[in-house]
Every structure is written in C-alpha cells, then in structure tokens.
Amino acid sequence: MKIGIIGAGAVGGYYGALLAKSGFDVHFLLKSDFEHVRKNGLVIDSKNGDFVLNAVNAYSCCEDMPKCDVVIVALKTTDNGLLQTMLPEVLKNKGIVVALQNGLNIEKDISEIVPSATVMGGLCFLCSNKIGPGHIRHLDYGSIRLGQYRKDALPAGVTDALKKVSDIFSKASIPVHPAENLGMARWEKLVWNMSFNGTTVILNATTDRIMNNASSRAMVTEIMREVICGAKICGYQIDDSFTETMLSATQLMVDYRPSMKIDYDTRRLLEIENIYWRPIRAVEENGGEMPKSKILAYQLNFLDQMNRKND
Amino acid sequence: MKIGIIGAGAVGGYYGALLAKSGFDVHFLLKSDFEHVRKNGLVIDSKNGDFVLNAVNAYSCCEDMPKCDVVIVALKTTDNGLLQTMLPEVLKNKGIVVALQNGLNIEKDISEIVPSATVMGGLCFLCSNKIGPGHIRHLDYGSIRLGQYRKDALPAGVTDALKKVSDIFSKASIPVHPAENLGMARWEKLVWNMSFNGTTVILNATTDRIMNNASSRAMVTEIMREVICGAKICGYQIDDSFTETMLSATQLMVDYRPSMKIDYDTRRLLEIENIYWRPIRAVEENGGEMPKSKILAYQLNFLDQMNRKND
Numbered sequence: 047m048k049i050g051i052i053g054a055g056a057v058g059g060y061y062g063a064l065l066a067k068s069g070f071d072v073h074f075l076l077k078s079d080f081e082h083v084r085k086n087g088l089v090i091d092s093k094n095g096d097f098v099l100n101a102v103n104a105y106s107c108c109e110d111m112p113k114c115d116v117v118i119v120a121l122k123t124t125d126n127g128l129l130q131t132m133l134p135e136v137l138k139n140k141g142i143v144v145a146l147q148n149g150l151n152i153e154k155d156i157s158e159i160v161p162s163a164t165v166m167g168g169l170c171f172l173c174s175n176k177i178g179p180g181h182i183r184h185l186d187y188g189s190i191r192l193g194q195y196r197k198d199a200l201p202a203g204v205t206d207a208l209k210k211v212s213d214i215f216s217k218a219s220i221p222v223h224p225a226e227n228l229g230m231a232r233w234e235k236l237v238w239n240m241s242f243n244g245t246t247v248i249l250n251a252t253t254d255r256i257m258n259n260a261s262s263r264a265m266v267t268e269i270m271r272e273v274i275c276g277a278k279i280c281g282y283q284i285d286d287s288f289t290e291t292m293l294s295a296t297q298l299m300v301d302y303r304p305s306m307k308i309d310y311d312t313r314r315l316l317e318i319e320n321i322y323w324r325p326i327r328a329v330e331e332n333g334g335e336m337p338k339s340k341i342l343a344y345q346l347n348f349l350d351q352m353n354r355k356n357d
Numbered sequence: 358m359k360i361g362i363i364g365a366g367a368v369g370g371y372y373g374a375l376l377a378k379s380g381f382d383v384h385f386l387l388k389s390d391f392e393h394v395r396k397n398g399l400v401i402d403s404k405n406g407d408f409v410l411n412a413v414n415a416y417s418c419c420e421d422m423p424k425c426d427v428v429i430v431a432l433k434t435t436d437n438g439l440l441q442t443m444l445p446e447v448l449k450n451k452g453i454v455v456a457l458q459n460g461l462n463i464e465k466d467i468s469e470i471v472p473s474a475t476v477m478g479g480l481c482f483l484c485s486n487k488i489g490p491g492h493i494r495h496l497d498y499g500s501i502r503l504g505q506y507r508k509d510a511l512p513a514g515v516t517d518a519l520k521k522v523s524d525i526f527s528k529a530s531i532p533v534h535p536a537e538n539l540g541m542a543r544w545e546k547l548v549w550n551m552s553f554n555g556t557t558v559i560l561n562a563t564t565d566r567i568m569n570n571a572s573s574r575a576m577v578t579e580i581m582r583e584v585i586c587g588a589k590i591c592g593y594q595i596d597d598s599f600t601e602t603m604l605s606a607t608q609l610m611v612d613y614r615p616s617m618k619i620d621y622d623t624r625r626l627l628e629i630e631n632i633y634w635r636p637i638r639a640v641e642e643n644g645g646e647m648p649k650s651k652i653l654a655y656q657l658n659f660l661d662q663m664n665r666k667n668d
Binding site for chain 2: 248249251255256259260261262264265268269272337338340341342344345347348349351352
C-alpha cells in the first residue's frame with residue numbers, strides 16, 4: 047500500500063514523517079522544498095522525540111509520483127486549485143483521499159475532482175510550525191478527528207474505510223478519534239479557528255495573550271458563540287458548553303501562533319476564504335448571519351492585501 | 358464676556374486661538390503645555406492661514422482662572438473626571454458650557470456637575486492635530502454642529518443661548534450649523550466615529566487606505582449601517598442614505614489620521630468608552646444590539662491596553 051502526501055508543511059511534513067518512520071511506503075509531493083528535502087530529508091523537532099527522516103521519496107511533479115492507495119492532502123487551502131490536476135494523477139482508482147485542512151466544503155470540492163474516490167476529512171489538533179525547508183517543529187498535541195464524507199452530506203458513520211485509515215495513523219502512533227458526523231466535526235473545529243486564527247493576526251498576539259486579557263477573551267468567547275449558533279442554523283447541534291471546553295483547552299496551550307498568524311508573519315496568503323467566508327456564506331444561505339465573524343473576515347482581507355502588497 | 362477653554366489640544370487650541378485672535382477675552386486652562394504656551398503662545402498652522410497667538414491668558418490650575426460666561430470643554434473624554442472640580446470653579450453662575458467632544462451623554466454628565474448651567478454639545482467637523490506643545494496643525498474643515506441639551510432629552514430647538522454661542526463662533530469665522538436635536542446630531546457624528554476611528558487603529562491605516570480597499574470599505578459601510586440602526590432603536594431617525602453621505606465626505610478628505618489613531622500612535626489612552634461602549638450600551642438598554650461595533654470595541658480595548666503596557 048502506497049501513501050501519498052501532497053504538501054509537506056507543518057501538517058503534511060509532520061504526519062508524513064511519522065508514517066514513513068513507522069515503515070509505511072510514503073511518497074511526498076513537494077513544491078518549494080523539493081530540492082532541500084531530497085538532499086537533506088525531513089527534520090522533525092518534536093516534544094515526543096526529535097528525529098530525521100533521511101531517505102524521503104520526494105517528487106516535484108505529480109507525473110513522477112506512483113499512484114497511491116491513500117492520498118493525504120495537506121496543502122494550504124489557498125493552493126487547493128492545484129488539486130484539480132494533481133489528484134487524478136496521484137490517486138489510484140477508487141482510492142482514499144484524506145484532507146487534513148481547515149475550513150468548510152473541502153471534501154465536496156475533492157469529491158467533484160475524483161468522483162470515484164472515498165473522501166475523508168481530518169481535523170488536526172496539532173500545534174506545529176514549519177520553521178525552515180523540510181524542518182518541522184512539533185510543539186504540542188497531534189490527534190486527528192477523522193470523518194468520512196457522503197455526497198448527500200448526511201453523517202457517514204464509522205465505515206470500513208474510516209477504520210482502515212484510522213489503523214494506518216494509529217500504527218504510526220498518531221491518535222485518531224473517529225467522527226461519525228464530519229460536518230459536525232468541521233463546525234466544531236471552526237469554533238476555535240474562527241475565533242482564534244484571525245484574532246491572533248488582527249491583534250498581533252499569541253493565544254496566551256488573547257486568553258489573559260479580559261476584552262480579547264470576551265471577544266473570542268462571543269465569536270465562539272456565534273459560530274455555534276451558525277452551526278445550528280446549518281443543522282449541526284453543538285452544545286453551548288463547547289465554548290468553555292475550547293477556552294479551557296486554549297488556556298492549557300503553549301503560547302501558540304496558529305497557522306494563519308505564521309502565514310501573516312511570513313507574508314503568505316491567508317486562508318480567509320475557507321475558514322471565514324465559506325462558513326459565513328453557508329449560514330447566510332440558511333437564513334442566518336454571522337456579523338461578528340464578518341468583521342474579522344473583512345479586517346483579515348484588508349490586512350492580507352496590505353501585507354502582500356509589495357510582493 | 359469671558360470665554361474659558363478647558364484643554365488646548367487639536368480642538369480647544371485651534372478654536373480658542375481663533376476666538377482670541379478675533380478679539381474675544383479668552384482664558385485657557387492647560388495641563389502639560391502650560392509653561393510652553395505661557396512663554397511661546399499658541400502656534401496655529403492652518404490651511405486658512407498660519408498665525409501665532411502671542412499673549413495667551415494661560416492657567417495651570419482652575420483656581421487661578423477668572424469665572425467665565427462661556428466655558429468650552431475640549432478635553433479628551435478620558436479626562437472628563439477632572440470636570441467635577443474644574444467646572445464649578447471656572448464657570449459663572451448660570452453660565453454656558455459647550456462640550457466639543459465626541460461620544461454620548463457628555464452633556465448629561467456636565468449638567469449633573471453644574472445643574473444651573475446651560476449645556477451645549479458641539480460636534481466638530483475638523484481635521485486638526487496637535488503636533489507639539491502649543492502647536493496645532495489645522496488640515497481641513499472646521500465647522501461645528503451645535504445643539505443645546507435638555508434634561509428631559511427632548512430636542513431643545515434653536516434657543517437664544519444657542520444663537521448667542523453661534524454668534525460668538527461666527528465672529529471668529531468658525532462656521533456653525535445649529536442642530537435642533539442634539540441627540541440626533543450626536544448619533545450622526547457617531548456614524549463616522551464608530552466606523553472610522555477604531556478602524557484606523559485596528560488596521561493601522563489612514564482614512565484613504567480604508568476607503569480604497571474593497572474589504573475595509575465594505576466593513577466601515579456595514580458599521581455605519583449598524584450605527585444608524587442603533588440610533589433608530591434609541592429614537593433617532595437617521596436616513597439610510599446618510600451612509601453614502603459620510604462615505605462621499607470621507608472620500609474627499611485628505612489622508613487623515615483621526616484623533617483615536619493619533620492617540621494610539623502616541624501611546625495615549627483611547628476614547629473607547631465614550632465613542633463605542635456608551636452607544637453600544639444605550640442600544641442594548643433599548644433592546645437592540647451592535648455586534649459589529651462590539652468587536653471593534655473589544656479589539657480596541659485589547660490594543661489600547663497592550664499599547665500602554667510599559668508606561
């Protein structure tokens with residue numbers, strides 16, 4: 047069985063290296079880091095133990111890569127336009143695609159590109175950053191909440207395919223929690239992402255500073271509540287107490303820069319469309335609104351455009 | 358007739374100097390700039406003509422100042438706590454107080470301090486900055502919308518006292534537009550202040566950059582609409598077209614840093630309470646809400662606290 051990894055950043059690099067280290071036949075499709083990783087391998091600094099993956103099956107273009115049984119999509123969603131040509135090239139017929147990305151409707155897009163594939167979404171509870179070419183720093187956590195996509199958007203439950211992918215990750219000591227309802231899991235993830243990702247950019251602050259200030263803490267709490275309301279409007283009943291769960295989890299975190307903050311600091315395109323505008327539009331299409339999140343989304347659009355203006 | 362000016366910054370310094378230049382008997386109560394202004398006078402760089410006011414009646418404490426017939430309050434609202442002792446000291450019995458400040462319920466507070474006084478609010482459409490001690494740069498505009506306060510909060514109309522103060526300003530070539538309904542005028546001013554003041558701080562941008570970007574322009578437009586809705590909930594019917602009026606006016610402005618942005622850049626306390634929280638609470642007390650403005654207010658609180666943290 048061959049496993050393909052598209053994108054070897056903080057997520058794909060970390061999980062792909064763990065899978066390869068556990069003996070799986072892993073193939074990495076890389077862009078900017080290709081030459082570096084081919085020569086130097088992948089370097090993982092992890093709180094669970096540092097390691098270097100020396101012999102990496104690295105490819106710079108999808109035509110060179112073998113067809114894979116399981117393809118893990120770990121691109122930034124802003125690059126998802128590339129999947130249109132990549133996925134049909136690297137995925138075996140009736141293979142499995144696992145999207146380890148944030149946002150909404152990712153699996154629907156993928157399913158339209160490779161209609162015969164089994165598509166899953168994985169929500170990563172992972173604090174990791176790419177700190178250099180082929181160099182990942184894993185700070186904390188690491189579990190994946192994995193759910194299968196159904197074209198009718200109904201809960202898929204725990205399928206055999208889901209168990210299979212779960213087993214693969216488990217063998218590499220990656221904790222997996224199956225999600226019977228992928229849509230629900232995605233909205234739960236948005237509760238954190240919509241409140242913290244943008245706020246760390248707009249207020250130029252790590253999670254701990256946001257948590258330790260009464261005003262910013264009140265703000266993220268209100269955003270969380272708005273996302274939970276939005277989820278309900280879209281048919282996903284998240285309990286109101288989930289806000290407290292997320293706040294407590296964040297309180298326990300190290301002083302973390304989420305991916306959006308790192309993207310901003312390194313002047314890369316931000317994932318505003320998938321993390322903010324898609325949920326906002328989904329709620330509006332169902333007759334609701336997310337006024338607070340919308341303010342963050344507008345601010346992020348402005349900051350993102352100014353940030354990359356001289357590129 | 359004696360005119361007192363409390364605070365000689367971008368507003369009080371500019372208008373006070375114009376009044377003194379026109380021959381009125383003006384007395385300035387100063388804080389940090391007292392020594393400098395006493396020695397060097399007030400320097401006004403104005404698009405209408407630069408001038409220096411050499412002999413300034415400057416005071417560092419209210420006990421030294423003569424009782425005045427008209428007292429113009431031009432402090433930052435964050436210093437309004439000082440009025441409790443200042444106003445009874447510098448205002449003649451049954452005198453007139455004119456508050457040239459932004460925010461809500463300013464006149465109510467003043468009226469409670471000096472109950473026998475006639476209290477007015479002046480909304481300044483003025484682009485001016487204090488650029489050094491006793492040194493004001495007047496960039497654009499300069500008119501005052503002047504309305505009288507009634508303890509029952511009903512529109513006071515154009516009273517004799519209002520005409521009197523209007524005449525004073527007019528003689529100093531300061532354009533005055535009487536407002537029959539002060540509450541309405543205050544809410545109209547908030548339409549601009551709540552949308553632009555905070556946004557220039559949060560997005561670190563002058564008004565022109567906010568106007569020239571589609572996302573930030575959409576955002577300030579939505580905030581303006583929210584303020585107009587809030588005003589309606591509080592009983593003030595501002596026409597929806599007012600948003601377009603304000604956007605057009607801003608488009609014509611020079612690339613302006615509003616007072617809140619200048620306060621932020623110079624690490625001074627921001628007027629968040631009067632410009633944001635008072636209107637937000639007023640709307641909430643009347644059964645409405647201002648979710649978008651609330652996000653700005655929370656963000657401003659956080660940024661303000663971080664900004665002055667090492668003071």
